[in-house]
Amino acid sequence: MHLDTELLSSSKVLKFVESTKNSKLLVDEVEMVYSLQKKKVMLKGGGIMVFEHYLDEGYFENFEMSLEHVVLSWYGPLVLLLNCDTTATIKINPDGSYKEDNISISCNLVLSNKGVREKWSYLFNQLKKVVQLHKYIKNVTFRIHNHQLTNITINFNIDRKEFSATLRKLESPNMGLYNQWLTIVKHVRENTFKQYNQTYEVPIHNGKMMFNLTRETIQEHLECDHV
Known part of the structure; x- marks a missing residue:
């Protein structure tokens, strides 16, 4: 069983990150929702709207790596194990990395x-x-x-x-x-x-x-x- 080819593709993760960047949104929380029926993962990001000159390229690079790491290291393996609707709520640090506890x-x-x-x-x-x-x-x-x-x-x-x-x-x-x-x-x-x-x-x-x-x-x- 494949988790979701779209999400596991780096280009698709990058597309989500670019959407947040174009919206001038500094994401501080991401909800990752896997639907067993649709065999797809939906990403929802929430955060603070900022002026363009406050956007830090390093933040978005870290944010992209964070999402890929979540999928590959524990979210994907959990979905593959239980094969059911799975929602994870991930807190994002100000530098784009994610909080690894709680x-x-x-x-x-x-x-x-x-x-x-x-x-x-x-x-x-x-x-x-x-x-x-x-x-x-x-x-x-x-x-x-x-x-x-x-x-x-x-x-x-x-x-x-x-x-x-x-x-x-x-x-x-x-x-x-x-x-x-x-x-x-x-x-x-x-x-x-x-x-x-x-x-x-x-x-x-x-x-x-x-x-x-x-x-x-x-x-x-x-x-x-x-x-």
């Missing part, structure tokens, strides 16, 4: 488009991969719609160097953690009948899902009496 990533496992048997086979295989990255996971969000588990979102907070090294030497999953995660997933699945729409945000501590500390959100649509 990087936020969310990986969304979509279950709503799968049959029952395919759904659980897919999920169990994905969890075996995800638990190998448990050190970097801060919480997992379960979303229920129409009494069905439709999405599981894995939320990471990473240090670039450590995370890149982990991705390069993945081994077999910790089966103790894997089985604990399966127990929680099955519990959520068996209780989907309780609410039409519900969200569980489960914190991760030492690799374990702390379901007793879960934050829950429920949603109901109410008919108005008089409109």
Whole structure:
């Protein structure tokens, strides 16, 4: 599977950098969004508009290298591993380099488009991969719609160097953690009948899902009496 030939091409990254330069935008944050359905990566940059004489060519050179490094060192390998919708938020330093710690990533496992048997086979295989990255996971969000588990979102907070090294030497999953995660997933699945729409945000501590500390959100649509 190819991540996205357009993004992996240096010329395409350069095109995005040139767009920010032509817009006189000093980017301080980039959101990198991979869509599994479209097999494409979207880049969104936000920052400060400046006068042209404030534009530093060195900043844009560093910015281009930063984006290429993100894709090649950890973002691309993560997408290739999990093959799901993946969003990373990257802070850009004033010199165009990027901050290599406290990087936020969310990986969304979509279950709503799968049959029952395919759904659980897919999920169990994905969890075996995800638990190998448990050190970097801060919480997992379960979303229920129409009494069905439709999405599981894995939320990471990473240090670039450590995370890149982990991705390069993945081994077999910790089966103790894997089985604990399966127990929680099955519990959520068996209780989907309780609410039409519900969200569980489960914190991760030492690799374990702390379901007793879960934050829950429920949603109901109410008919108005008089409109």
